[in-house]
Amino acid sequence: MKQDQTPRIMIIDDDKGVIHTLSRLVEKMGLEADHSLTLTQGMEKAATTRYDIILLDVRLPDGNGLDAIEILMETDPPPQVIIMTAYSDPDGAALAIESGAWDYIRKPASPKNVELQILRALQYQEQKRQSEQLPKFDDSQIIGSGKRIRDCLGQAARIAGSDANVLITGETGTGKELFAKAIHRNSRRKDHDIIVVDCSVLTDNLIESVLFGHEKGAFTGADRKRHGLAKLADGGTLFLDEVGELPESIQSSFLRMLQEKKFRPVGSSKEIHSDFRVISATNKDLDAMVSRGRFRRDLLFRLNSFTLPLPPLRERTSDILDIARHYTDQFCRQNQVPPKEFSQDFEETLQHYDWPGNARELVNTIDVCVASTFQEDVLFAYHLPQSIRSKVTRMANTPAAAPQSDICETPLFTRDEKLKDVLEKTEKAYLETLYARVNGDIPQLCHISGISRAVLYRKLKKYRVH
The missing domain is CATH 1.10.10 (Arc Repressor Mutant, subunit A)
Known part of the structure; x- marks a missing residue:
């Protein structure tokens, strides 16, 4: 394990006996041990000192360790958190893992098991550090510097180095197509085309012709031979947008095409080979569709070798003003008008709105604001659509808020x-x-x-x- 310095482990536990035992174990492994008897002290140390691993108790005199996991995950770089508790709580264990903990260990735990988890966590961190030294990822089209979007970009960079299929999930307007194009742009297939297929507009009687192509005379109106999108993507990437809308009637033949990279154009007796990578995107719950018999399970397995979930804009509020400023400047340049400033109430309204349409809605809103204020230097909240100002005002004046x-x-x-x-x-x-x-x-x-x-x-x- 290559480290520039000795890994540092902090133990947060109110039992001095546990502190002593774990500290000796950590030091015996050749690692640096630190400890805190309260959650408050531990969090203060974690805010100012880098720790590779934190061994965290749940029931502490001044708080619950589970509440601290998400805060610890926000540090940069985040430590691996191993929960150690004497209490059995299935819901707490599940919550710990969902919040980002490395593992959940019941006390008393054998020294061998604790040592094994520490070593595995350190090995994972070292691998992650090495993977982050990949060639620079061109993310120039994706705006934002918050942790959530940086995590997504880091995952996209690792995915780009592979040729496996990718499923990008997220609500409408979260930037799924931007990420698909960024992955393609940074992959070994970047010198070939990325072909976009909008599955939501393909009808049952046209989809095979559009995807696989057709021979002249294959059907009424087929006056000449035409290559399908799958052939046009040869050497590049086939991007299936809204893949959850893929008609059930073609899912079987599409699965075969993914498995063998061969397909037969409509009206042809010969198969065609095409070498492409598939990136899919959806705002639907494909697992639920599989359960209802609306989507083939084996097709889903083939599509999601990697899964990249994108957060909605309301979960990355720190990026809202960055996106707004970027597109305001862009639209001002396009319309050949001077740059505009944001008033405080304009910024506050942007940040307090929940953006159900996500980044796409924000960009469209900024476009409207710029287009309606060519002769004005400052954007005020009053320039925003009434629907946005009304919703923000309503939220600010409800009893719950x-x-x-x-x-x-x-x-x-x-x-x-x-x-x-x-x-x-x-x-x-x-x-x-x-x-x-x-x-x-x-x-x-x-x-x-x-x-x-x-x-x-x-x-x-x-x-x-x-």
């Missing part, structure tokens, strides 16, 4: 209730109201309430809010 001092104007407790019970009752009412208002949208719940996803899941479970 109001300060706590405004929420409880009516007494919610009786004279004999304890403070703890009153706070829990108020918290439950707040979460129930907010959950209903955003229709259970977890990212929105986190954004409005200001609490982490891990804490939110625990509170929803505690109060049975669903």
Whole structure:
């Protein structure tokens, strides 16, 4: 294992005996050990010192270790977090893994098992460091510097070095086609074309002809031989946009084409060979479609050798102003008008809107703003579409988004209730109201309430809010 310095491990546990035992184990492995007896102290150290691995207890005097995982994952570079707890909690174990933990270990754990997990985590980190030294990835068309989008770009860079098929998932407008083209542009196939197929507009009677081509006279109107898109992608990439819309009638023949890289044009008796890579994109849940018999399981397996999930814009709010500024400057240049400044209320409205249409909606909004203000130097919130300003204003003035001092104007407790019970009752009412208002949208719940996803899941479970 190649390291510029000795790997540093921090142990966060309130049991001094556990601290002593784990510290000796870590030092015996030739690694550097540090420790904290409280979560607060541990988080303060993690914010200022780089740790390769953090061994984290769950039940600490000043908090729950599970709540800290997502915060630790936001550091750059993030440590590998190994949860170590004496309590059995299946939901907590699942939450830890979903939040990014390396593993979840029950105490007392054998020294051999702890040592094995530490070594594996360090080996993973070393491999990741080496993979990040790949040739520079051209991401010039993808705007954003937040952690979520940087993680996606890092994954895309690793995918570009392979020739395996890729499935890009995400809501409409998250940039699936931009990522597909970036992967192609950085792959060994970059000197050949990327052929885009919009599966959502292909009808059953045309799709075979469009994909596989046809011979002259194969059907009415086929007055000459025509190559299909699969042949045009020879040597390059075939990008299947909205692959979830691929008609069931052609999924079988399409699977065969992927497996053998051969197909037969409509009206031909001869097979044609074409060497292409497939990148697919969808905003649908293909696993659910497989369960309903709407999509072939074997085709899904063939398409998703790699899966690249893209986050919605509401989960990467730090990128909103970067995208807005980039496209404002671009549209000003295209229209030959001077650059424009953003007022504070314009920026705040952009950041508080939830962008259901994601980056595509934001870009279209900026295009409209620039087109309607050629003679103006500053963009104000008033220049934004009324629908956006109305929604942001409504959210800012609903009870669930109001300060706590405004929420409880009516007494919610009786004279004999304890403070703890009153706070829990108020918290439950707040979460129930907010959950209903955003229709259970977890990212929105986190954004409005200001609490982490891990804490939110625990509170929803505690109060049975669903």
